[in-house]
Amino acid sequence: MREQVAALGGIRVLDLGRVLSAPLCGRILADLGAEVIKIEPPSGDDGRRFGPFYDGVSSYHRLLNRNKLGIVLDLKSDAGRRTFTELIKRADVLVENFRPGVLDRLGFPPARLLELNPRLVAVAISGYGRTGPLADRPAYDLIVQAASGLMSVTGPDGGPAARVGVSIGDIVPGMYAVTAVLAALHERARSGRGQYVDVAMLDGLLSILESVAMRALLTDEPVEPTGSHHAISAPFGTFATRDEPIAIAVANDTLFASLATALGHPEWTGDARFGTDADRGRNRHELRKELEAALVGMTRDDAIAALSDAGVPCGPVLDVRESLRHPQAEARGMVRTEADGFPTLGSGFRIAGSRADTLPAPALGQHDDLIAGWLDEPVRTGAGREGTDV
Template sequence: MPALSGIRVLDLSRVLAGPFCTSLLADIGADVVKVEPPNGDDTRHLGPFVEGMSVYFAMLNRDKRSIALDLKNDEDLRTLWSLVDRADVLVENFRPGVADRLGVGAEAMLARNPGLIYTSISGFGQTGEMSARPAYDLIIQAMSGIMETTGRADGEPTKVGESIADLQAGLYGSWAICAALVERGRTGRGQHLDIAMLDAMVSLQLTNASLLAADGTPPTRVGNRHPVSTPFGVYQAADAPVVLAAANDRTFQNLLALIGRPDLADHPTYRTDEARTAHEPEVRATIESWTRQHSAADVVALAGQQGVPAGPVQDLQQALDSVRHRGVTGHFQHPALDGMTALRQPVAFQNTPHASPSTTPELDAHRAEVLHDWTIG
C-alpha cells in the first residue's frame, strides 16, 4: 500500500503552494479532499484550457476528490467541521487571519481535533510585521535575494523560470506534514505548522549564504556559471550551448586532456579552482576554442568518455522524454485530457510503484462519496 494510505487530508488551499503540497500527499496515497468555494478554485479559470478543462488545475489537483462548500454559509461550515473531526491533516493558504474569521482557524480546529496536523502556507508566515501582506511568487523571489543573483552580471535581476517560491513552500509543507504525522504517532498530538514562502526561498540559498557569511558582501549576478567554481557553466558549441562541470582539479585535468591542452595543468591561472574562478573569462575562452569546433552532442559524448560531467541544454519536452522511464511522468484519465502527460512526485518507493493514470476532479463531483466515506452522511 502507498505510504500515506489511510491518511485523510482536507485541502482548503487554492492556486499553487497549497494544492502542490497536497498533490504530493495524494501521490503517495493520502485521501485528499479538495474543499472548493462554489465557483471552484481560481485555477479552474486559468489557462491553458483543453475542451474547457484547465490543464494547470489538473496538474495541481491530480488524484484528489472535490467538494464545494461556502464557508460563509452556516450549514456548509458545519459540514466542514464534521470533516475536520475525521481529518488527519488540514492545509490552508489564506492570508493570515482569514481562516480565523471564517471559523476554520488553527486554534478552533485543533480544539475540535487535537490530533490534527493543521498546515498554514502564506507569503510571510503567521507572525511578524509582514504577515498580513499579500504575496505572489514574483514578489517573494524579488525579496528573497534569488533574483539579485540570477541573470547576467551586466543585466537586470531575473526571476527563475517557474513559480519556485510557491512550489518550494508546498514541498516543505508536504515534508513537514509527514514529519508531524510521525511525531503524532509517538505523542498522539497534532500541531500547527507555519510555512512562509519567503522563509522557504531564503533557506534554499546555501551557496550564496556561504559567500555572504565569508566576507559580509551580498553576492550578485554572475550569469550562467558557478559563483565559486570554474569551469562550471554554459559553454558555446558549434550548434548549441552545452554545460560542463569540472568541480575539482582532477576532473579539470581530464578536461584539459579532452581539449588538447594538458600543458596548462601547472599554469598559475589554471592550477587551482580559486585561480580559475578569478580568471574565468580566460578559462572560458580556452575551453570554447575547442567546444566551438564540435557539435553539442559530440561535446557531451566526448566529455563523458573522458570522465568530465557534461550535458545538453534541453527544452521541457526533451527533459520529459529523458525521465519518462523513471516514472516521473504519467498521463491523465479525463474526457478532455485523456492521455495527456501528467507530472507526479519523483521519488521511487521500493514497495509502491507510481500510480497511473492520474484523475482530475470535477467541481463538487465527490460530495456524496466523501460524506459517506468520512462517515458523516
C-alpha cells in the same frame, strides 16, 4: 508476492489549497496514497481559470489536483462551516494557503482546529508566515522571489535581476509543507498529538540560498547574477561549441585535469590562473575563452562524447519540449497520460507505496455525495484507529 500498500494509506487530508503551493502539497500526499479531499468555494479554485486548456479544463489545475476527491463548501455560510467542522474531526491533515487571519475570521484559528481534533496536523502556507512585520501582506511567487534576494542573483552576467522561470516561490514551500506533514505524522505516532505548522514562502526561498547566502553573510564581495555560470567554481556553466552550447560542471581539481586532458590541453593544470577551483572561479572569464577556443572545432555531441568518456559531468542545453521527450524522461515515466489522453507530469520520486495510476483532478463538487458517508464515521480525536498513523 506481497501486496503493495499505499505509503499514506488511511491518512485523510483536507486540502483547502488555492492555485499552487498548498495544492502541490496535497497532490504529492495524494500521489503517496493519502485520501485527499479538495475543498473549494462555490466559485472554484482560481487555478481552474489558468490555461492552457484541455477539453475545456485547465491543464494547470489538472496537474496540481490529480488523485484527489473534490467537494464544494461555502465556508462563509453556517452550513458550510458546520460541515467543515465535522470533517476536521475526521481528518488527519489540513493544508491551506490563505493569507494569515482568513481562517481565523471564519472561526477556525489554530487553537480551534486543534481543539476540534487534537490529532490534526494543520499546515498553513502563506507569503510571510503568521509572525513578523509583513505577516498580513499578500504575496505571490514574483513578490517573494524579489524579496528573497533570489532575483538579484538570477539573470545575465552582471544583471539585471530576473525571475526564475518557474514559480519556485510557491513550489519550495509546497514541498516543505509535505516534509512537515510527514514529520508531524511521525511525531504524532509517538505522542498522539497533532500540531500547527507555519510555512512561509519567503522563509522557503531564504533557506535555499545556500552558497549565495554564505557569501553575503561572510564576505564583502559582490553577490550578483552570473548568467548560467557558477560564481565560485569554474568551469561550471554553458559553453559554445561549433554548433550548439554544452553544459559543463567541474567543481574539483581532479575533474578539471580530466577535462583538460580530454580537450588536448593538459597544460591548463599547470597554469597559475587555473590551479585550484578557487583560482578558476576568480579567473572564470579567462578560462571560458580558453575552453571555448578548444571547443570551437567540436560539435556539441562530439564534445559531450569526449568529456563523458573522461568522466566529466556535461550535457546538452535542451528546451522544454526536447527535455520532456528525451529517452531518459520516457524511461523514468516523467510524462504520463491519463485515461482521457491528457498528458501530465510524473512524480519526482520513486518509492514503494506511491500510486501507480493517475486519476484525473475532480470536477467542481464531483464528490459532494460522499460527504454524508464521511460524516457518519467516528471522529479521530481519541487514541486513533489502526492505519491512521505513519
